Amino acid sequence: MGPRLSDLESLILLALIRLGDEGYGVAVQKELASRSGRAISFGSIYTTLARLEARGLVASRLGDPTPERGGRRKRYFEIRPAGRRAVAASLKVLRAMTRGLGPSLEVP
């Protein structure tokens, strides 16, 4: 049993998996908005990412500065194996909880 994840933590980890090498703040926010329909503030995203990093579930590195960012660098986040295990575990819990509830509620 890995560490428990909050709803937002799971969503952000999943977004990082989808984004691969391109996982930085703006991309994460866009991914969350387009797939979940939730507008999460950067403040919340960074708070969550910092917590995940402190727990060893994600790693980050600084990229190169770009002009459209006012010459500021991006911070890329990458999911670590422990993070993948944690997402898998919480999905497993979700599946276990929904099994047999019918097609509208069951998680495949």
Added chain:
Amino acid sequence: MSARPPVLVTRLLERTLPTRIREEFLGDLEESYAARIAAGRSPIVTRLWYCREALAAPLTLHSHQAPALSNAPRAADGPMTNLLIDLRFALRMLARQPGFTAVVAITLALGIGATTAIFSAVYPILFAPLPYPGADHIAMVWENTQDGGHSNVGYGTFVDIAEQSRTIGATAAVGDWSTILTTAAEPELLPGSRVSRDYFRTLGVAPALGRDFTAEEDVRGNGRVVILGQALWRSRFGGDSAIVGRAITLDGTPFTVVGVMPAGFVDLIDPRAQIWTTLRYNATLSWACRSCRHLRMVARIKPGVTIAQANRELNVLYQRMRADNPRDYAASGFYVPALRDQLTEGVRPALLAVLGAVALVLLIACANVTNLLLARAAQREGEFAVRTALGAGNRRLVRQLLTESLLLAGVGGALGVGVAVLGVEAIVALSPQNLPRIQAIAVNQPVLLFALVVTTLVGFAFGIVPAIHAARGDLHQNLQQSTRRATGGRRVTRSALVVSEMALALVLLVGSGLLLRSMDRLFAISPGFDPERVLTLQVQTGGPHFANDTVTWAYFDRVLAVVRAVPGVEQAGITSQLPLSGDFDAYGIHLKDRPSVNPEDDGSAFRYAVSAGYLETMRIPIHRGRSLLESDRAGQPAAAVVGETFARRRWRGEDPIGKQFRIGDTETGPWWTVVGIAGDVKHVALGAEQPSEVYLPEGQWKWADGAMSFVVRTKGDPAALAPALRRAIWSVDKDQPIVRVTTMPQLVRATEAQRRFILVLFEAFAVVALALAAAGIYGVISGAVVERRREVGIRAALGASRGDILSMVVRQGLTMAGAGVAIGLLGALGLSRVIAGMLYGVQAFDLATYGAVAGILFAVAGAACWIPAWRAARVDPAVVLRAE
């Protein structure tokens, strides 16, 4: 629209973000911002989104959920971080109770707004520096008069001081001047000043365009020159800088424009002046004599010399001048006030009283908010207890509560600035014309700073009481009974607050009551004439065709004839000065049968050069003798009608009819014979001491007055007749401006404009104070009724009637009101001494006013208690007892 986010918000954000993620966070925000703009979203919506992100960031990033991001180690709890946590929590608390937050914010907005508005009105008058360099060295110079007043100076006096004083640097004499500017459009009367050469150098301000007056230009016979005010230059000359050096036509004669004053320049010696010309006096002119006291004198005291020293030096000088010219001086010396003191002399006590009154309103608002917070704190005791149990120290709780109250104060203060902006507009619209520096009244930087300071103080003031109560709370007890309402100590505090609100409201009510009664007394005074249905307007003459007095007399005769012929006119007359209009034209009166050694010792009287029919139109009664008639014209014996007080003062018991006097001059001019005694007329103000007056036929006076006031008694509404009269007057000569068109009742009311202004403000404050105090007492009684539900239920069960319960609750409220009234009466005694100078015909401790005000307060308190009392009376004992 730029694709870059608002700079200010970014800067603020930079300061609050944890250093570890600052760069990437800002980068993400900016990239996202640019992308939104590029995607065609509205810039305003995008900016709002940016602000929301910026606001949310520090709140979330510094929260306890983000320990990884804290700059400081968690255990140390940096002050900034804690503040942000407190702030976030406070925001949530306030958002959760929008009704409470709104009531508090509006109460504070009213209090802070009113205080800020009043402060912005008094700031330029009482506190702001005058708009001249080294203004504390600028002083006015007046001659003392024998009756303890002050008068203008004559030209000879001015020259002596300018030449002989060693404490005075630059100095200038200023004379009244108004001139008619003729251009292609309508003739326009411009208020201005005649000034001696060093006027602007004395004030320390140079023209922005062109140059100052030279010494040669102040010499009689040399070409005439003017300097224009910025506003006049822009409105009438289109701001054309080529105007300098060109000639303009004033009174039909060419004047060369030599300069234009800068935009910020205000002439505080005569705030209406828009145009200045040189005085061009010399000692040989008949009106340049020492006793021709019609010049205002302004002086710049030399550096290193105090105004008191200058005053002493001038008084020594006065004794010498008096010894040299014994017939010209009779008083004790000069009066040399600093210009600032001069400007605020009349209004300072009134403004301070208003500032004090609004401070009382603010105090009441604070007391009310404290009460609301205490009531809410009672409901939050459980919360505090839980937090204490979890390890929050007293200091931590106090800080949390203070953050909440400061936030509330901040919201109230921000709204209050809005209230102040509206309030300032209202004040400027309401204020009397003679309020000094009215053009400088605005919500500006010092005023905003004041609002900020007041807001902070207010936040602490109403936050500290609930905070102390919270810190004192007994943890164990509160945890056990977290659902119980206010504890005893808090109830006592709340009652004390209501009592003080009542007391403060009473003080304000007494103040406005006394002012209201003064106003009634004043307007009960007869001005000595009948103002009803009288229209007045002033016609000025100017231009080369008024070359001599005969032409002017003939012109006014013709105009009076056409005015009398206008349909709807019952009676009409003209006068050189009008009572209660601010006109001030007084001359020494020298009696033939009672010559004095020094003619300066003779009293003076207002001189009215009038047409036949003036006294009749004004309905000024003739008590003895006859009125002035058409036959009293030039060439006939000089006839005069005098006021009854004047006659009594000067001829003490003798019959004044047939007595003779000279006016202005002891040596020359006709002996005027008294032919009639008229009723007294209030010339300066209704409440002022009765002045002396003499009425002379205009055609018999030494010269023709260039400006005459028409008084027209109409059959119907006087104001409606103004256009017809204007047309009639212009049918004689279309180049003569008509000014000061008003009705006599309006003029009478305007004389008390300052008192009325103060009264309106006091009334407004008193009403707000009363409403706030009523809300306060209602809140406390309602709270008490909720707390005492069980007691009331038991009483009802034991047989107390509804009436018993009703009166029990109302009595509780009235006890508080009674204590408030008792304390307030003492405060009111203090306040009424402050406003004693503004009262008229009413004692500062007028029993009727105090009684009426106390009655009002009891009535309002009783009404405010009635609703909770009624609620208590309807308590169903069965329900209450079952709930226990």
